[in-house]
Amino acid sequence: MREHLFQLPQAGTGSLQAQVREMLVAAILGGQLPPGTPLPSCRRLAKQLGIARNTAVLAYQHLVDEGYLVSRERSGFYVD
Numbered sequence: 001m002r003e004h005l006f007q008l009p010q011a012g013t014g015s016l017q018a019q020v021r022e023m024l025v026a027a028i029l030g031g032q033l034p035p036g037t038p039l040p041s042c043r044r045l046a047k048q049l050g051i052a053r054n055t056a057v058l059a060y061q062h063l064v065d066e067g068y069l070v071s072r073e074r075s076g077f078y079v080d
Contacts (some may be wrong), residue, residue, distance in 0.1 A: 005023075005027050005032055005033070006023070006040065006045060006048055006049060007023070007049070008020070008023060008049055008051075009023075016051050016052075016055050017055050017058050017059045017062070020045075020049065020051070020055065020056065020059035021059045021062055021063060024039075024059070024063060024068070024069075025063070025068060028068055028079055033079045034079065035079050035080060036078060036079060037078065037079045038075075038076055038077070038078050039060070039069065039076065039077045039078065039079070041076060042056040042057045042060060043056075060077050063077075064077070067080060068080060
């Protein structure tokens with residue numbers, strides 16, 4: 001599906017959480033993730049990227065706070 005979009009850069013700078021946020025914002029602003037697109041669950045994203053689940057949760061929550069994502073109860077995260 002869109003798994004190729006969810007890859008961290010090899011020589012990333014900053015914290016893992018910041019790298020995840022930058023990756024997602026770039027995909028959103030670049031049009032690869034249009035509004036309404038569901039994102040992988042935190043567990044699935046963490047497993048795919050090889051990061052802790054908490055890192056994915058915090059990155060998603062930060063993007064909700066910034067208005068890039070919306071959280072739908074019992075449904076997941078979506079591009080806003």
